[in-house]
Amino acid sequence: MNQVLNDWALGDGNVVLDPFAGSGTVPLVCDSVGVLGLGIEAHSTVANVSRAKLMWSSSHERFSAFVQKVIDDAAEIAAEIKDDGFVYPSLIQRSFSPEWLARLHALRMAWQQNADGSEASELTWMAITAILRPVSSAGTAQWQYICPTRPEAGCYPDVALRRQVETMLHDMRWMQLRNGRDGADHRRRCA
Numbered sequence: 001m002n003q004v005l006n007d008w009a010l011g012d013g014n015v016v017l018d019p020f021a022g023s024g025t026v027p028l029v030c031d032s033v034g035v036l037g038l039g040i041e042a043h044s045t046v047a048n049v050s051r052a053k054l055m056w057s058s059s060h061e062r063f064s065a066f067v068q069k070v071i072d073d074a075a076e077i078a079a080e081i082k083d084d085g086f087v088y089p090s091l092i093q094r095s096f097s098p099e100w101l102a103r104l105h106a107l108r109m110a111w112q113q114n115a116d117g118s119e120a121s122e123l124t125w126m127a128i129t130a131i132l133r134p135v136s137s138a139g140t141a142q143w144q145y146i147c148p149t150r151p152e153a154g155c156y157p158d159v160a161l162r163r164q165v166e167t168m169l170h171d172m173r174w175m176q177l178r179n180g181r182d183g184a185d186h187r188r189r190c191a
Contacts, residue, residue: 001029010035024050032056032179045129052126056175058119063172066120067127067165071158073110078102095138103157104128104135127168131160 010016014035018026021039023046030037031054041047088101096104107128115121135157155163 001026002033005029005033005035021050022046024053028053028056032175048122049126049129052122055119055123056172057179058123058172060169060172062118062120063123063169064165066114066118066124067161070107070110070114070124070128071161073113074103074106077109077113078106095136097137100135100157104132107157107161123168127161127164130164131157135160 004010005016012034016026016030016035016037018037018039021027021041024039024041027037027039027050039050041050086105088105093101111121111124111128115125134155
């Protein structure tokens with residue numbers, strides 16, 4: 001995408017439309033070089049991922065603090081989960097150990113309690129979503145079919161979440177240094 005922008009001499013004043021934005025590579029590259037990139041994605045979850053990726057210039061401190069609040073609140077919620085009556089479908093139950101599913105459920109509920117539409121909130125949603133596969137005991141076969149037969153999961157949800165957040169913070173810092181932006185509001189639209 002960088003090469004295309006350079007070859008076409010696109011810059012400020014130009015608009016790039018990606019009608020099938022997926023997880024937002026085109027709008028992200030456009031944003032990083034100062035070109036207005038508009039992405040359209042019909043799948044709401046994938047569109048949320050794209051929007052979160054465009055939040056790379058967000059405050060590290062606010063993101064870290066929001067994640068910590070969710071983790072702390074999830075610890076309080078965990079004891080109440082058995083009484084809430086919510087039952088996940090059998091495929092989900094077979095894909096996570098009962099203990100880890102309960103912890104993921106607590107993280108989800110804590111995020112929902114704190115969700116405020118802020119960038120820190122949306123980045124935390126993305127981090128929690130990103131740990132589902134590494135925490136699962138399910139493997140995937142060719143064409144991404146779910147096979148809940150993998151012998152053991154990768155790591156405990158809180159460990160996976162902290163690792164994911166560190167990776168995201170590292171990537172955010174790299175993008176901010178590369179582009180000379182820190183916390184500036186230069187995000188582009190992705191719907």
